[in-house]
Amino acid sequence: MEVDRPMAPDLPILQFGDKIVEAVDKNPVVVVIGETGSGKSTQLSQILDRRGYTKYGIIGVTQPRRVAAVSVSRRVAQELGVKLGEEVGYAIRFEDRTSRNTRIKYLTDGVLLRESLSDPKLRAYSVIILDEAHERSLNTDILLGLMKRLMKITSTKLKVLITSATLDGNKVSKFFSDCPVLTVPGKLYPVEIFYSKERPSNYVESSLRTAIDIHVKEPEGDVLIFLTGQDDIEKLVSKLEDRIQSLEEGSCMDAIVLPLHGSLPPEMQESTSDPPPPNCRRFIVSTNIAETSLTVDGVVYVIDSGFVKQRQYNASTGMYSLDVVQVSKVQADQRAGRAGRTHPGKCYRLYPSTVYMEEFLDATIPEIQRSSLAGSVLYLKSLDLSDIDILKFDFLDPPSDDALEDALKQLYLVDAIDENGSITSIGRKMAELPLEPSLSRTLIEANEYGCLSQALTVAAMLSSETILLPTRRSDLSRNTEKKRKHAPDLPDGSGFGDHIQLLQIYEQWDEYNYDIDWCKDNNLQVRGMKFVKDVRKQLAQIMQKIAKGSLDIRPSESRRERKKDYKNLRKALCMGYAGQLAERMTLHNGYRTIGFKSQLVQVHPSSVLQTDEQGMYPEFVVYHELISTSRPFMRNVCAIDISWVAPILKKLENVNISKLSGGSGNTKKENNTQVPAVPEDNVSVKVLDEHQSKIQAARGRFLARKGKM
């Protein structure tokens, strides 16, 4: 994203206009390697527009982030001197600023996927530019597969441009039958790279030393430090502040230290783009948010720990984990590049060059290989690609068969596909909803049970992470009671757990007429709650459309209900969470998941689920997700009655993965066995594939180091 260039820009890409147009004229697909500062995001669309590519359709440019779609389109409208929303517009969730006159449209890749549900050939478009494709978001990867498929349809005149990173441009080209690769140089200043002789035993300390060293010896310029998470960031910020204070007055310029990560309030995130006070050096201690999502102006020095936190899904256990892993070469280069935006810069890598060369992967493992695929598989099924067996869908980097089969099993359990793997009418409705299958299934069931309004609220609340802000220390000391983690007046889920609590919180907010101050008083994230309101409205609209009738979706409707056992809602949740059941151990509060592979798990400490007089949790719960951090946890749980799920247990016994994944057409033999319903205790440990083992190895090294701190 390039938005900070002057008008009438002398961008390098403009000299390549003829070359680009020639390549696009002659080829259906072109890969563009656009280095930082090349202006590709704003100029590619304009170049093609000038050469007549908008005569027969729109030029669509996808962005992985909403803010980027908005800011880049605003920039382009400005350069063309038109009103945003007219010839140039954007479309993001909840907001479509395009009109009949729109020729150039910036949109998030998610929005384009939604559009292609109703228009699979994307006939509205003459050109699709998949920008920032090297970031390899889940949605981008699905689009890449769909584009490849579209290109094979002879009737399409669609042109596709894909931007890529230097390191894997050839790979993308190969994927698209060796299409041409154009490289457009950027406007990055040179960045000198320094490597450590060895890996530091403690990278917070090592960052601290390096930062102070820069401060004392180097001329002015801000310092951007990449660490992995909030904890380490806070640690380093306080240490840096101490050290700077202790420096002899007048020995060097003033300095301020700023943390930067996603859980900071937006005002604080934005403050990093304010100009620094004169004669003052800023130290910005950041997560990877500063790698792509936020640009910090004035950075001349970068310190790269070489690590990042990554969420990954393990299909064989159904569990997510949050792991500290080594960055990829692409990522390390991206970090270094942050030092060269306005001046020649310097990047201090806290690892030896041999590590970069020999241990780092070229590119980050794409999200599609680190996620649960139930939603994506359902989406693809709903496109009716009759010629394609889902296990053979042509991905740039295919997910494992395990991950695809896991997705099929999940979809079967929630009735989205039948035993032959064909999408059901329920599945089609589910695909319309921008939710994970577990929640879309819950909504459909809730509509049958007459508790749609409540389910809409729960689904919307779960769509937004970070609603409940962490308790302030002052609250903790005032209140020693165990289960009072949140602001004392917030509802507690009446003992049933987190889903019910989320519902009750929203209902209270509704009662207070969506008052912002009420959120603040109760320590709820305002941004998150507003998002929930938007999501809820959108989901309600889609449900109205699916049901073809008017449904009662007012939050106030359910509040009046007399019985407070939320039985119907909890039953509906059972249908959605069919593969996410757990049974408590007899003697303690640990749980065992009931599914294809049984796991020993705990209720996440943040849960409001309550224990009975004997101090025991409910016998059965459904959970929203499994996440393995310090231990395997169930996050967001809801107490249920086992009698409600008898049909699901029956279904669990009868899953035939061979049939689900396409039956006779499937060549995989080893999986043609029935999956045992009662999980075996001695499940053999899966052999990790190459990526996984690399991650594990890096994680091991990291943990070993952390232990020594």
Added chain:
DNA sequence: GTCTTAGCC
């Protein structure tokens, strides 16, 4: 006893 980051007409 806990939280990298994006995103869905």
